[in-house]
Amino acid sequence: MADAPLRVLVVDDEAPARRRLRELLDDCSAVLPIAIVGEAANGREALDVLQAVAADLVLTDIRMPDMDGIELARHLLKLPQPPVLIFTTAFHEHALQAFDVNAVDYLMKPVRMQRLLAALQKVPRLKPLTATRLDQLPSTARRFLSVTERSRVVLVPVEDVVYLKAELKYITIRTVQREYLLEESLTRLEEEFGPRFVRVHRNCLVARDFIRGFERRVGDEGDAHWEVLLRDVAESLPVSRRQQFVVREIGRENQ
Amino acid sequence: MHAASDMRPIIRHNSASLALPDFRNLGTILRILLVVNLMAAVAALVREAHWDRVASAGFELAAAVEPQLLAVLAILYAVSPRLSRLPYATGAAVVAAITVVAGIVVFVLIDPLVPQPPGALLRQLILALLVCMALLGYFHLRAKALSPAITEARLQALQARIRPHFLFNSINAVLSLIRREPARAEEALEDLADLFRVLMRDNRDLAPLADEVQLCRQYLALEQLRLGERLQVEWHLQSMPADALVPPLVLQPLLENAVYHGIEPLTSAGVVSINIFYKGGELHAILRNPYRVDGGKHHAGNKMALANVRERLALHFDAEGVLESRVKADAYEVHVRMPYRTAGSAAGSATGRQPGPSRAVGGNGGAHHRSTIRVDVGKTEVFRG
Numbered sequence: 001m002a003d004a005p006l007r008v009l010v011v012d013d014e015a016p017a018r019r020r021l022r023e024l025l026d027d028c029s030a031v032l033p034i035a036i037v038g039e040a041a042n043g044r045e046a047l048d049v050l051q052a053v054a055a056d057l058v059l060t061d062i063r064m065p066d067m068d069g070i071e072l073a074r075h076l077l078k079l080p081q082p083p084v085l086i087f088t089t090a091f092h093e094h095a096l097q098a099f100d101v102n103a104v105d106y107l108m109k110p111v112r113m114q115r116l117l118a119a120l121q122k123v124p125r126l127k128p129l130t131a132t133r134l135d136q137l138p139s140t141a142r143r144f145l146s147v148t149e150r151s152r153v154v155l156v157p158v159e160d161v162v163y164l165k166a167e168l169k170y171i172t173i174r175t176v177q178r179e180y181l182l183e184e185s186l187t188r189l190e191e192e193f194g195p196r197f198v199r200v201h202r203n204c205l206v207a208r209d210f211i212r213g214f215e216r217r218v219g220d221e222g223d224a225h226w227e228v229l230l231r232d233v234a235e236s237l238p239v240s241r242r243q244q245f246v247v248r249e250i251g252r253e254n255q
Numbered sequence: 256m257h258a259a260s261d262m263r264p265i266i267r268h269n270s271a272s273l274a275l276p277d278f279r280n281l282g283t284i285l286r287i288l289l290v291v292n293l294m295a296a297v298a299a300l301v302r303e304a305h306w307d308r309v310a311s312a313g314f315e316l317a318a319a320v321e322p323q324l325l326a327v328l329a330i331l332y333a334v335s336p337r338l339s340r341l342p343y344a345t346g347a348a349v350v351a352a353i354t355v356v357a358g359i360v361v362f363v364l365i366d367p368l369v370p371q372p373p374g375a376l377l378r379q380l381i382l383a384l385l386v387c388m389a390l391l392g393y394f395h396l397r398a399k400a401l402s403p404a405i406t407e408a409r410l411q412a413l414q415a416r417i418r419p420h421f422l423f424n425s426i427n428a429v430l431s432l433i434r435r436e437p438a439r440a441e442e443a444l445e446d447l448a449d450l451f452r453v454l455m456r457d458n459r460d461l462a463p464l465a466d467e468v469q470l471c472r473q474y475l476a477l478e479q480l481r482l483g484e485r486l487q488v489e490w491h492l493q494s495m496p497a498d499a500l501v502p503p504l505v506l507q508p509l510l511e512n513a514v515y516h517g518i519e520p521l522t523s524a525g526v527v528s529i530n531i532f533y534k535g536g537e538l539h540a541i542l543r544n545p546y547r548v549d550g551g552k553h554h555a556g557n558k559m560a561l562a563n564v565r566e567r568l569a570l571h572f573d574a575e576g577v578l579e580s581r582v583k584a585d586a587y588e589v590h591v592r593m594p595y596r597t598a599g600s601a602a603g604s605a606t607g608r609q610p611g612p613s614r615a616v617g618g619n620g621g622a623h624h625r626s627t628i629r630v631d632v633g634k635t636e637v638f639r640g
Contacts, residue, residue, distance in 0.1 A: 013519075014427075014482065016431035017424070017427055017428065017431065019431045020427055020428075020430050041522070065519065065521055065522045066522050090419070090423035090424045090427065091423055109423055109427045110430050
């Protein structure tokens with residue numbers, strides 16, 4: 001067991017930075033058995049790699065295109081066995097101020113071999129980052145929602161989401177193609193994505209971009225209410241009495 | 256290349272040395288016109304008791320003042336380069352003398368047409384002199400108020416111009432080269448040294464455009480080291496007047512922005528294009544980079560760099576230095592305009608507003624002294640003058 005090498009994934013959008021980390025890991029491997037299981041140029045690629053090969057440790061840059069390191073950390077939590085994650089960053093980022101400098105949570109680039117080795121040696125005793133811990137980071141809105149399906153992490157781009165609807169324990173994510181089940185709070189999602197979605201009902205957020213219009217419906221008992229008509233989806237959603245003002249608000253914007 | 260040391264931009268002041276304003280600057284001229292006409296309006300307001308007569312009195316006064324004012328401005332425009340070489344006190348005295356002489360000449364010309372009351376000349380001259388002194392005082396105070404801003408701008412240059420990210424990422428990239436490609440690592444460190452040499456020196460004087468372009472090339476080479484194929488650069492310098500003088504680091508921060516906001520957020524390759532040319536007495540630089548709507552994540556930093564460059568343009572050229580930015584389809588574009596200055600013109604030669612290079616190409620006989628200039632900017636390129 002002691003001989004099993006530490007499996008490491010290197011994530012950075014700059015090729016020279018990845019190469020440098022590889023060199024340093026090579027240097028460390030004289031002391032500690034290490035296996036580099038792969039490289040990725042952004043969070044999304046990293047997640048793809050991790051679906052195929054297991055890793056004990058992910059060394060990731062923070063600022064990357066497509067999916068940054070912090071968002072990667074959030075999605076990693078949904079893997080059946082989340083790896084330990086250490087951020088590598090060129091400068092003391094605002095985002096990391098919530099972390100203790102002496103913790104192993106991040107390394108400064110350029111990374112010193114000794115510092116890296118010390119971090120690697122602690123990995124077996126470390127636990128993956130927790131969601132609570134990540135919530136301390138003042139991150140920007142995610143670009144993807146992630147759901148677990150048959151122990152795989154599936155990414156749903158936020159711009160594809162037509163609506164989010166809370167149902168019992170789960171939230172249904174509706175895209176033009178299909179539905180997904182997400183285990184998060186609707187209020188938190190509303191806070192995170194702000195103006196992208198409109199709350200039309202206590203249990204429902206609709207993407208502004210997918211609102212085609214509104215229609216007045218009269219029920220069997222003569223009570224009338226508004227329904228949101230959606231683009232590319234043959235469904236409509238009821239607007240609650242409390243949220244009726246959005247009909248006028250959006251109607252005005254679309255004029 | 257070291258022309259910068261012997262020229263003097265319009266608002267360069269050590270606390271010890273004073274300078275007259277640049278009377279050829281549009282901003283200066285507008286300020287003078289505005290102040291004098293405002294004074295006429297105030298005088299009318301004071302003199303007339305009734306509102307309906309204030310306006311007509313104002314126009315009357317302005318009309319009376321205008322001929323002399325315009326004459327003085329025209330003379331100052333003509334002699335401005337010579338004035339700027341005089342010590343401040345002498346220069347101020349000459350300006351006062353010009354005001355008096357112009358006043359007398361205008362009076363003599365106008366008197367036969369519109370007979371003036373006796374003693375009017377003396378009264379007018381005293382008034383003109385007072386206004387002239389007030390204006391000189393105003394420009395003096397303005398220059399004083401602005402000069403700490405230059406020092407400030409320089410300090411800002413040291414602190415905020417280069418993103419710390421860039422420095423540390425570049426060093427990291429150089430480290431990655433040392434074992435396998437030591438020669439490239441050496442070159443990169445040399446570029447880095449040059450870049451920081453410029454960043455850390457006194458950047459208050461205008462410097463040749465060719466130097467700025469060279470610096471930008473070195474900067475972009477370092478970025479390409481990190482970003483590889485992701486950063487594509489297009490230069491359009493065919494009609495660049497390489498001898499133009501520009502505020503140092505006027506383009507580099509804009510390129511840094513272009514890379515940070517335009518290239519780094521892309522997973523695929525993106526193009527940064529730089530187009531520098533001369534047109535209508537002005538030097539233009541247009542920088543373009545890919546633009547992606549992204550919730551305005553990095554907006555604040557972008558605005559800071561633009562504001563910094565804009566402020567320095569204003570300090571050097573007043574209203575004639577302009578920076579505009581706009582989004583064009585999927586590209587972000589920054590357009591910088593400034594007066595075309597060369598070491599010769601700025602030192603105050605009589606040909607201060609010489610016709611620029613494009614007019615020479617336009618074919619007015621080719622008598623112009625600058626037909627072709629060779630400049631060493633990276634690869635040697637030939638610029639038609």
